[in-house]
Amino acid sequence: MKVNTSRNILHMLGSRECISGETMATHLGLSRVAVWKQIQQLRERGYVIESSSRGYRLIKLPEEPRAEQFPPSFPFKVEYREETGSTMEDARKAEERIATIFLAGKQSSGRGRKNRRWQSPEGGLYASVLFFPGSEYGAAFFSPMKLAASVVNVLRKTYHIPARISWPNDIVVGERKIAGIITELHGKYDLVDRQIIGIGINLQPVPGVPRSGALQEFVDRKKKLPSSADLARGIFFEFHSRMNRWSPQQTIAAWKAASATIGRRVRIEKSWGTALTGRAKDIGSDGSLLIESDEGYVESVREGDCIMLSEQ
Structure with missing residues (x-):
């Protein structure tokens, strides 16, 4: 399945309005048969797409994040695996010098700070962002702060969860940790050549982990728990918007405004x-x-x- 073609089809169907196969074929430079085949493949991957005499309409996305769910203009390559050892390890092994987000539905060897095990059962959001900043080491420390601020902003504005940031970049609700962020820098001399930022978010409770929390416990009971796909798109769109636009001063101000640590x-x-x-x-x-x-x-x-x- 060609990711770019499926991305373009999903982008056209994103309005949730009915679009004819002929319109999509003309816009994408494909035959109507080729469009139909792409629709069938999307259905096989878990997309609910309704068809009628008027055309196609997107009803529901899969619960898991997929590469084709990100628009063609999104500057990161996206790779999703149902299960992996560790998305951080996937990022370390990447051979292409392409900014990439590695996503997984489950990790068997997830790690947090100081190489502690991060339990990563099915039902969470696990991701690592690989990019090539070419900046001084000092500047690289602001990137995980931007990601933490992005997570808090999405949880607060979209899901009305009163999340805050606990230094260095954990996400908490009250005293309960619902997400963790780590960063890894690779370079020589005074420049960072490769940076990897890993994030794990508990959507559902993880048994046996003291003081851990999960979004399921804090989301409004009248609303549906966000899927990992919805959460990933919201967070990484927000993160991208802040990556190159926010100055260190703006990043610090946003981080402080969401801090659960300052004053404690x-x-x-x-x-x-x-x-x-x-x-x-x-x-x-x-x-x-x-x-x-x-x-x-x-x-x-x-x-x-x-x-x-x-x-x-």
């Missing part, structure tokens, strides 16, 4: 075994978290685990 007492557990306890005061101009320690000095932190503490 926290303990930062650093990767080399030390810890810092104090109050999260602000985000620095380089995207770091500024902590006013219990000893009274301010320290800039770029990485680590953030644990929220109760007020003394």
